Amino acid sequence: MQFDILTLFPEMFQGPLSTGLFQRADSRGLVAVNLHNIRDHTHDRHHTVDDYPYGGGAGMVLKPEPIFETVESLQSEMPSEQAATLPIILLTPQGRLFSQPIAEELSRHPQIVLICGRYEGIDERVREYLVTDEISIGDYVLGGGELAAMVIIDAVIRLLPGVLGSEKSSLDESHATGLLEYPQYTRPPVYRDWPVPEVLLSGNHAHIAEWRREQAIIRTLKRRPEMLERARLDNKEERLIERLKQPR
Numbered sequence: 448m449q450f451d452i453l454t455l456f457p458e459m460f461q462g463p464l465s466t467g468l469f470q471r472a473d474s475r476g477l478v479a480v481n482l483h484n485i486r487d488h489t490h491d492r493h494h495t496v497d498d499y500p501y502g503g504g505a506g507m508v509l510k511p512e513p514i515f516e517t518v519e520s521l522q523s524e525m526p527s528e529q530a531a532t533l534p535i536i537l538l539t540p541q542g543r544l545f546s547q548p549i550a551e552e553l554s555r556h557p558q559i560v561l562i563c564g565r566y567e568g569i570d571e572r573v574r575e576y577l578v579t580d581e582i583s584i585g586d587y588v589l590g591g592g593e594l595a596a597m598v599i600i601d602a603v604i605r606l607l608p609g610v611l612g613s614e615k616s617s618l619d620e621s622h623a624t625g626l627l628e629y630p631q632y633t634r635p636p637v638y639r640d641w642p643v644p645e646v647l648l649s650g651n652h653a654h655i656a657e658w659r660r661e662q663a664i665i666r667t668l669k670r671r672p673e674m675l676e677r678a679r680l681d682n683k684e685e686r687l688i689e690r691l692k693q694p695r
């Protein structure tokens with residue numbers, strides 16, 4: 448999968464792109480990130496990328512020309528059919544809220560473009576006439592879209608086949624099943640008088656799977672009860688929830 452990132456600060460990506468999961472995915476040829484400095488597509492002596500907002504107000508606004516030109520130069524290098532369906536995503540606190548289903552949706556594309564804004568934001572014509580999607584990573588305002596792009600890349604690449612050590616790793620995780628994940632333990636079996644639940648040491652895989660599923664439901668009910676409305680549960684699990692909801 449290929450990510451093309453438009454940014455004024457390509458150096459911000461150096462750390463995340465040279466460590467951990469990303470590095471593994473890159474070395475296996477499963478993912479490529481191309482960083483495009485928006486400033487390279489300016490034509491004036493000062494490489495101007497921003498200007499004052501029409502109508503006044505605080506801060507500067509990113510100009511449309513370098514952003515359009517960067518995307519169009521990318522598109523000119525690909526077959527026209529691919530260029531026409533290329534997802535061009537603007538990172539903005541005004542976009543749809545990023546989530547695991549959106550990460551899954553993005554992971555099905557061979558290539559996506561992420562546009563990182565800065566300052567007061569981007570000229571509205573970019574949003575109206577260039578981008579195909581707008582994503583926010585949360586209801587707060589960041590100084591720029593770079594961290595948001597990194598969050599999205601991280602969440603998406605771990606879903607690509609071959610990136611995680613075990614393909615099953617991402618299937619059980621919080622949000623993948625509509626539930627939060629069950630509690631995890633590792634050695635030692637007893638730490639400061641706090642034992643690991645016995646069932647996990649039993650070697651009985653059916654009991655372990657049942658315990659984990661139940662714990663995931665209990666945890667979700669306690670922390671994110673609204674998620675249960677969308678989770679796929681069988682009758683026994685529905686009854687368990689009803690029981691848990693009863694006042695003790």
Ligand code: SAM
Pocket residue numbers: 537538539540541562563564565566567568569582583584585586587588589590591592593595
């Ligand atoms: N004035 C803009 C507004 O109120 O919507 C916010 C601009 S913000 C300071 C600068 C840039 O950071 C945005 O253009 C966007 O690319 C990025 N950004 C900020 N918060 C974000 C969020 N929650 N999700 C994704 N991108 C965000």
